[in-house]
Every structure is written in structure tokens, then in C-alpha cells.
Amino acid sequence: MNNILKIIGLKKVYHDLNGEIEAIKDITLDIHENEFLSIVGPSGCGKSSLLSILANIEDKSDGKIEFDKKDLKIGYMLQKDSLFPWRTILENCLIGLEIQNKLTKENKNKVMKLLEKYGLKEFINKYPSSLSGGMRQRVLRILYTHK
Numbered sequence: 001m002n003n004i005l006k007i008i009g010l011k012k013v014y015h016d017l018n019g020e021i022e023a024i025k026d027i028t029l030d031i032h033e034n035e036f037l038s039i040v041g042p043s044g045c046g047k048s049s050l051l052s053i054l055a056n057i058e059d060k061s062d063g064k065i066e067f068d069k070k071d072l073k074i075g076y077m078l079q080k081d082s083l084f085p086w087r088t089i090l091e092n093c094l095i096g097l098e099i100q101n102k103l104t105k106e107n108k109n110k111v112m113k114l115l116e117k118y119g120l121k122e123f124i125n126k127y128p129s130s131l132s133g134g135m136r137q138r139v140l141r142i143l144y145t146h147k
Contacts, residue, residue: 001032003068005054010063012049023049027063051076075144081136083128083143090115090124093142114142 012024024046031037039047052058054065054074083092093111097103115121118138128136 001035003030004033004072005031005068006064006066007031008064008066010050010053010065011061012046012053012058013061024053024061081128081133081140083136083139085128088125088127089120089131089139092128092139096143111142118142 007027007029010024010027011022014021014023023044027046027050039050041047049058051074053060055076056074084095087095090111093115094103094108097107097111112121112124115124118141120135120138120142123131123135128139131139
């Protein structure tokens with residue numbers, strides 16, 4: 001099996017006024033192509049911190065992360081969605097493009113196609129509160145695809 005991700009001695013320390021909190025201590029693992037990996041543990045053990053580091057949302061404190069595939073992208077769904085309740089589903093999906101000044105007719109059409117693909121076309125003018133949890137996760141998937 002081809003190794004696509006190698007983590008060596010990964011460490012994450014958070015600092016606050018009371019000192020340091022070590023969220024991750026010395027994680028070492030290899031992830032191979034076509035391998036399915038689950039991360040399980042009690043609340044506060046560093047699962048989300050690990051995923052945030054791998055998705056390049058947070059910096060690591062120490063250790064090495066080696067990707068064997070240059071085009072490898074890592075993302076994950078947050079436990080709680082971060083949709084803006086005052087924006088429609090379409091407006092939520094377009095916010096990343098708006099912020100980056102990349103909202104073109106072509107990009108909006110791509111988002112519309114994704115909304116249709118994920119079964120959300122009829123909800124584009126609805127607000128997040130009217131969607132199920134699974135539907136909200138699909139909206140987030142679109143949002144993070146075009147940020």
C-alpha cells in the first residue's frame with residue numbers, strides 16, 4: 001500500500017493565562033492509500049485539534065507532517081455548523097466567493113450546480129433553521145468547496 005500521509009511526533013500546545021494545555025502529545029502514524037481511519041477518544045483528547053492541523057486551519061507546536069501526494073486535500077465537517085442564520089442557503093454558499101471578490105456568474109453557476117447535485121436546489125431561498133442537520137452539513141460541504 002502507498003503511504004499518503006505520515007505524522008511523526010506531532011504535538012499541539014495551547015497557551016492561556018493559566019499556563020499551557022497539551023492537546024496532542026507525540027502522535028505518530030502512517031495513513032495509506034484507500035485506507036479508512038477513524039479517530040475516537042473522549043472529549044478534550046485532541047481529535048479536533050489533530051484534524052484542524054491536518055486541514056491547515058491550526059498550526060502544530062512540534063512534529064512533522066509529510067504528504068506523499070502533492071494534490072492531497074484534507075477537510076472535515078465541524079461538529080456544529082457555522083452557517084449564518086440571517087443568510088439564505090444560497091447566500092451562505094456564496095459568502096466565501098464574496099469575501100474573496102471572486103463572485104462571478106460562472107462561479108455562482110457552479111455553486112447552483114452543486115446545490116442541485118446535493119439535493120438542495122429547492123431550498124436556496126430558505127434559511128438554515130428550516131433545514132435538517134444533514135442538509136446543513138451538505139450546505140457546508142458546498143461552502144468549503146468554493147471558499
